[in-house]
Amino acid sequence: MVRKRQILVIGHNDNGCTPEHEKIAYETGALIAKSNSVLISGGLGGVMKASCRGAHDASGLTVGIIPQGEHSAANEFCDIVIPSGMGLARDFLNALSADGIIIIGGGSGTLSEICAAYMHKRPMVAIRNTGGTAEKFADKFLDHRENIKIIGVDTPQEAVKLILEKITA
Amino acid sequence: MVRKRQILVIGHNDNGCTPEHEKIAYETGALIAKSNSVLISGGLGGVMKASCRGAHDASGLTVGIIPQGEHSAANEFCDIVIPSGMGLARDFLNALSADGIIIIGGGSGTLSEICAAYMHKRPMVAIRNTGGTAEKFADKFLDHRENIKIIGVDTPQEAVKLILEKITA
Amino acid sequence: MVRKRQILVIGHNDNGCTPEHEKIAYETGALIAKSNSVLISGGLGGVMKASCRGAHDASGLTVGIIPQGEHSAANEFCDIVIPSGMGLARDFLNALSADGIIIIGGGSGTLSEICAAYMHKRPMVAIRNTGGTAEKFADKFLDHRENIKIIGVDTPQEAVKLILEKITA
Amino acid sequence: MVRKRQILVIGHNDNGCTPEHEKIAYETGALIAKSNSVLISGGLGGVMKASCRGAHDASGLTVGIIPQGEHSAANEFCDIVIPSGMGLARDFLNALSADGIIIIGGGSGTLSEICAAYMHKRPMVAIRNTGGTAEKFADKFLDHRENIKIIGVDTPQEAVKLILEKITA
Numbered sequence: 001m002v003r004k005r006q007i008l009v010i011g012h013n014d015n016g017c018t019p020e021h022e023k024i025a026y027e028t029g030a031l032i033a034k035s036n037s038v039l040i041s042g043g044l045g046g047v048m049k050a051s052c053r054g055a056h057d058a059s060g061l062t063v064g065i066i067p068q069g070e071h072s073a074a075n076e077f078c079d080i081v082i083p084s085g086m087g088l089a090r091d092f093l094n095a096l097s098a099d100g101i102i103i104i105g106g107g108s109g110t111l112s113e114i115c116a117a118y119m120h121k122r123p124m125v126a127i128r129n130t131g132g133t134a135e136k137f138a139d140k141f142l143d144h145r146e147n148i149k150i151i152g153v154d155t156p157q158e159a160v161k162l163i164l165e166k167i168t169a
Numbered sequence: 170m171v172r173k174r175q176i177l178v179i180g181h182n183d184n185g186c187t188p189e190h191e192k193i194a195y196e197t198g199a200l201i202a203k204s205n206s207v208l209i210s211g212g213l214g215g216v217m218k219a220s221c222r223g224a225h226d227a228s229g230l231t232v233g234i235i236p237q238g239e240h241s242a243a244n245e246f247c248d249i250v251i252p253s254g255m256g257l258a259r260d261f262l263n264a265l266s267a268d269g270i271i272i273i274g275g276g277s278g279t280l281s282e283i284c285a286a287y288m289h290k291r292p293m294v295a296i297r298n299t300g301g302t303a304e305k306f307a308d309k310f311l312d313h314r315e316n317i318k319i320i321g322v323d324t325p326q327e328a329v330k331l332i333l334e335k336i337t338a
Numbered sequence: 339m340v341r342k343r344q345i346l347v348i349g350h351n352d353n354g355c356t357p358e359h360e361k362i363a364y365e366t367g368a369l370i371a372k373s374n375s376v377l378i379s380g381g382l383g384g385v386m387k388a389s390c391r392g393a394h395d396a397s398g399l400t401v402g403i404i405p406q407g408e409h410s411a412a413n414e415f416c417d418i419v420i421p422s423g424m425g426l427a428r429d430f431l432n433a434l435s436a437d438g439i440i441i442i443g444g445g446s447g448t449l450s451e452i453c454a455a456y457m458h459k460r461p462m463v464a465i466r467n468t469g470g471t472a473e474k475f476a477d478k479f480l481d482h483r484e485n486i487k488i489i490g491v492d493t494p495q496e497a498v499k500l501i502l503e504k505i506t507a
Numbered sequence: 508m509v510r511k512r513q514i515l516v517i518g519h520n521d522n523g524c525t526p527e528h529e530k531i532a533y534e535t536g537a538l539i540a541k542s543n544s545v546l547i548s549g550g551l552g553g554v555m556k557a558s559c560r561g562a563h564d565a566s567g568l569t570v571g572i573i574p575q576g577e578h579s580a581a582n583e584f585c586d587i588v589i590p591s592g593m594g595l596a597r598d599f600l601n602a603l604s605a606d607g608i609i610i611i612g613g614g615s616g617t618l619s620e621i622c623a624a625y626m627h628k629r630p631m632v633a634i635r636n637t638g639g640t641a642e643k644f645a646d647k648f649l650d651h652r653e654n655i656k657i658i659g660v661d662t663p664q665e666a667v668k669l670i671l672e673k674i675t676a
Contacts, residue, residue, distance in 0.1 A: 083603045086424035089261035096590045108287045115281035252434045255593035265421045430596035446625045453619035
């Protein structure tokens with residue numbers, strides 16, 4: 001692959017994103033940047049913004065794919081903005097754009113992205129103890145079919161390391 | 170509301186749809202037709218097809234919103250076909266088109282529709298003991314926020330009765 | 339084809355739609371209904387609304403595929419509403435949903451639907467002397483490739499007759 | 508604006524793209540890169556590929572938004588690939604992603620992007636004597652409303668200079 005790996009970070013939006021989530025997302029974004037990968041995100045707040053900020057501070061490249069139709073709705077740490085104009089159905093664009101996905105908590109929107117990713121066979125890693133959707137799913141619904149499984153890890157370091165392995169494999 | 174109520178039926182596609190699921194879906198489709206509502210579905214196989222057939226046999230009106238770009242990909246019991254050409258992201262169209270939703274088992278595609286419906290506040294009823302996604306969710310993730318809750322019922326009769334009440338309310 | 343033919347009517351929206359356009363659109367909608375076909379439209383105002391009203395008054399079935407995410411944004415003559423939630427990109431859904439298309443004037447939105455229809459090889463008929471986009475195109479850009487050509491006619495009667503022939507063929 | 512300007516280049520795809528078009532597209536892409544802007548394109552062949560190659564050779568950053576659902580369908584000069592999975596409706600994503608647009612010939616797909624851009628008020632510049640759609644439109648349909656006008660220029664240099672002025676203004 002000539003182009004850089006594109007890693008999507010998903011999780012809690014402004015509702016539900018704690019300082020702890022932000023810290024994890026920031027570190028994850030920074031590690032993605034340091035791995036010379038592109039950070040893809042939904043371009044809005046919470047985990048999306050914190051991961052973009054982390055990648056940005058580490059001189060990485062960030063892409064935000066947003067529901068709105070105008071660039072200005074994205075957070076200020078998106079280097080490239082894709083204003084989809086298609087509302088929350090942009091969750092499918094996020095998932096399809098990913099070579100691999102890291103999950104940090106998250107609710108119904110995150111779960112929608114997980115479903116899209118699952119159907120399109122994108123590898124996923126979830127950071128444990130971040131609450132929300134992915135954790136319940138890591139050992140349930142998505143675990144048993146087609147060898148696609150959300151693997152739980154404990155740290156951003158492990159998450160980035162593992163997703164890179166899965167993409168390269 | 171002058172127009173008829175639009176009820177979406179979602180659940181197992183060809184993979185995982187048993188004769189028992191088909192029977193439940195068929196009855197659900199027929200009851201939707203008898204209630205003078207329009208059946209919306211994803212227009213393909215499994216629960217989608219069985220529910221369309223049920224509505225069709227009861228002289229109802231059926232709409233299939235399909236991933237493909239040509240009408241011919243829909244099952245033969247769709248009176249109206251919306252070929253979206255947008256792949257599985259059409260799950261969002263299904264959810265948005267629904268005034269209310271009935272869930273009969275289902276996997277990752279069904280869950281994607283549930284997420285879209287949840288985010289857009291469409292009422293949902295799940296038929297119990299049909300396996301799959303919705304049952305796990307009925308008492309977990311989607312249960313606690315914004316008064317949107319997937320209510321579990323035991324029969325197609327209860328499902329159609331309850332969803333009509335929720336739409337009318 | 340078991341299902342009814344789906345005929346899309348496109349043209350001027352509220353901006354630019356004159357009483358004369360409305361009259362033509364109304365008659366076209368009524369004739370579509372009388373031909374036992376389903377009228378598809380963009381579900382909003384102008385030619386969309388007038389054609390829906392015409393079909394409605396002739397006891398036909400009308401479908402409105404709208405940019406918004408809620409049913410209530412559609413005009414009151416839509417029997418079935420597909421709230422796409424994807425903004426103006428729903429023009430592609432309109433075009434793809436059509437077995438054939440009738441054009442009554444129209445601007446950039448109509449032209450966008452014409453392009454989508456052209457790329458997906460849907461037959462098109464334009465009513466002459468209605469201004470707007472289609473007339474300029476009937477003898478220009480779209481005329482020369484792949485045997486797809488927008489044919490100009492003078493009346494709603496001719497338009498519906500011709501598009502039905504093209505669909506059946 | 509902190510982020511870089513995003514300039515979309517549209518025009519002939521593999522069908523209709525001559526060596527002359529490729530030369531113009533290549534130069535346009537290179538000039539976009541040299542202006543420190545991001546090149547957005549539809550990510551496939553013809554003008555899309557030639558402009559990506561030009562930007563790439565000038566060490567620029569290129570984004571390809573493609574109809575397909577997998578990254579591999581993009582041309583090899585896309586640094587970032589957005590596999591939309593939504594078919595040709597991705598033309599709307601292209602237009603919305605642009606701060607400004609340069610048109611080099613083009614057929615129905617290009618025209619569809621022009622319509623989307625027009626409806627969303629994105630500034631456009633067309634390179635003259637490249638055939639296709641835009642030239643016919645530069646002095647017709649799109650000329651008279653809302654102060655949006657496709658301005659014709661003679662060279663890639665003029666096109667990039669002018670679109671940058673329009674974006675900055």
